[in-house]
Amino acid sequence: MREYLISAPMNELLLALSRGPLADPPWQAFLRLLGEALDADYVTLILRAPREGDSGLVINSVVLSPDAVNAYNESYFALDPFVNLPPGEVFTVDAFMPPGEYYQSAYFRQYVEPTGIRHIMGADLGDELGNTARLRFARVAGRTNFAAPERELARCLLPHIQQTIRLHARIARVESERTLFAAAVDRMALGAFILDRRARIRHSNSAGERLLAEGRWLTQHEGQLRLVHRSDQQAFRECLDDVMQAHLRGEPGLVKALRLDSGSSPGPGLLMRPLPLVAAPDGSRNPSVAVFVSDPEYQREAPVDVLMTLFGLTRAEATLSLLLAGGATLDEACVRLHISRNTGKSHLSAIFSKTGVTRQTRLVQLILSSVAPMGD
Incomplete structure (x- = not known):
């Protein structure tokens, strides 16, 4: 030999x-x-x-x-x-x-x-x-x-x-790619958590950290992701168990969604999906489940300069568009910009002409679905 x-x-x-x-x-x-x-x-x-x-x-x-x-x-x-x-x-x-x-x-x-x-x-x-x-x-x-x-x-x-x-x-x-995509998820105002098989948080993005710090919906106990309200926690655990079993079976295509109870207003939505099995000596610490959380009260933003480039807007028009996309009415936006309502209507008319939309709701959808929020 x-x-x-x-x-x-x-x-x-x-x-x-x-x-x-x-x-x-x-x-x-x-x-x-x-x-x-x-x-x-x-x-x-x-x-x-x-x-x-x-x-x-x-x-x-x-x-x-x-x-x-x-x-x-x-x-x-x-x-x-x-x-x-x-x-x-x-x-x-x-x-x-x-x-x-x-x-x-x-x-x-x-x-x-x-x-x-x-x-x-x-x-x-x-x-x-x-x-x-x-x-x-x-x-x-x-x-x-x-x-x-x-x-x-x-x-x-x-x-x-x-x-x-x-x-x-x-x-x-x-x-580098992971950092880029994580930043893109942050721009979309999505909290993201990676949990192991014991529901312990192995990774969270900045939007997820913000949700944990606020403590209104999510918290952590001994490293585990928890929901603040008992009814939400019970539903979360049931969905999480299903997703965890799919992970162990090697079925990454399963998706579970959950809407949190917030009374009269819409609460955050949770989406859970299993991650592919990864070979490692300690399987219990392997990333197992991805949890995405969307908070409807969190406003997505986009940089003015990107909107100006995408749609050919002036700075005043782009600034007004951002306020409208953030949920402000035209009157509220005019007050915040210290302009008259007539000036605001003139800007809005020019925005409609340049973007090709005719309604304010469509303008908001256009901005939020564009690549503009990715440039923040």
Whole structure:
């Protein structure tokens, strides 16, 4: 049977790599260990190359000086000739380009040489998804250049580094999308809660936090989402049990809706749906149920500038439209805007003409169903 042995230093290096993107500070512990493995004085990971107007994302194992880092990120990156290496291969400067050309370049003489660095080895990474990175290793003057053993070790580590960058980029994209969609739900004045199998709150958006803070309809007890009124809580638990069972059966299509009792006026509406099953060691803590809460008393808003762009309104017309969409009558809106009713009617006529609607109720529907609230 073949033996798979990993030395203690290599084990430490690979563990640091797996923790690299989420470490504090990110990547630096791994880069320091990588520098020790390759006997490099400095290691640099460039996750986003600098360009005009963008200093990029450059991480150094050791910071020579803030001035040196800023100088490269702001100007010298444009002079660097040791770029665009064939992906997945490891080169020293001497093997990549004529040594005389490099050591006589303005980049080396004005930027590299004053730092005391003499020898540089590098590799570029890239995959079909567009995840790219650059690794650069440096030794100071007076030391020998990087040799075949260092180049081979670096080459063997490249696929592991590429995969870690790829996974982290995927996580970052998912998180970015989640943040964007969560913000969109907030703009719609929807409270959103993610509950586990014990009805404990695992996540809530800002609109949900506002509803909890108000305490009129929702509260939490020992981390569990509760409804304030007993009759609402009983109906909520019955619906929640049905949705939870659908989650356990792997039926994410089930939806349960509930209107809260608020007496004469319409109360908030709740919608519950199961989340897909997720494999994890502790299934009880898995996200299980999504709960959305819509409060009819909460006014959605949209920025004036977005309404002006969407419908060609003047600022005065857009401001009036927002007040009407928020539930104000024309007379109430005129008072708040300190304009006469005749001026308000003139604005409203112009709004109707520009939006193509003829009734105030239709105007409110048009604004609230447009993308305008998403721009708040």
